Amino acid sequence: MRKGNLPDAKPSEHKTVQARILGYAEDIGWITVPREEAERRRGYDPESAPMDRAKGGSLFFDDLLDAKVREFNPRYSDGEGALLGKFRHLHSDIYGNREFVDHLRNRGKFFDHDENRERDLVLIYYDFETSGNRSY
Secondary structure, three states, X not given: OOOOOOOOOOOOHHHHHHHHHHHHHHHOOOOOOOHHHHHXXXXXXXXXXXXXXXXXXXXXXXXXXXXXXXXHXXXXXXXXXXXXXXXXXXXXXXXXXXXXXXXXXXXXXXXXXXXXXXXXXXXXXXXXXXXXXXXX
């Protein structure tokens, strides 16, 4: 319903959540990836119907995640796709969410085979000194 010249104010997830998160990320220097590029990088099937496009696609930019994990954790030596496999097998409940948030807070662990010990796994490098150095 419209009042005067105001457009319908229909709430949506994009309007109330996603747009704000994207705005905050851009404000601190992160780069927004256009939807088409994101779908391509995640392995979506562009020939499929919109509701089937994501089947078989990844939740992540697999190549970027693997590259950044190795950049931020030089001693990380697990095979390519090992961490992605771990993330894909997280439970889709509050416990899986909690475990994933722990990883985002750099509380995950990996085993350093050379030193025979666990190390902290850095997924997000927080460099607050250099605004151009915010990486994920």
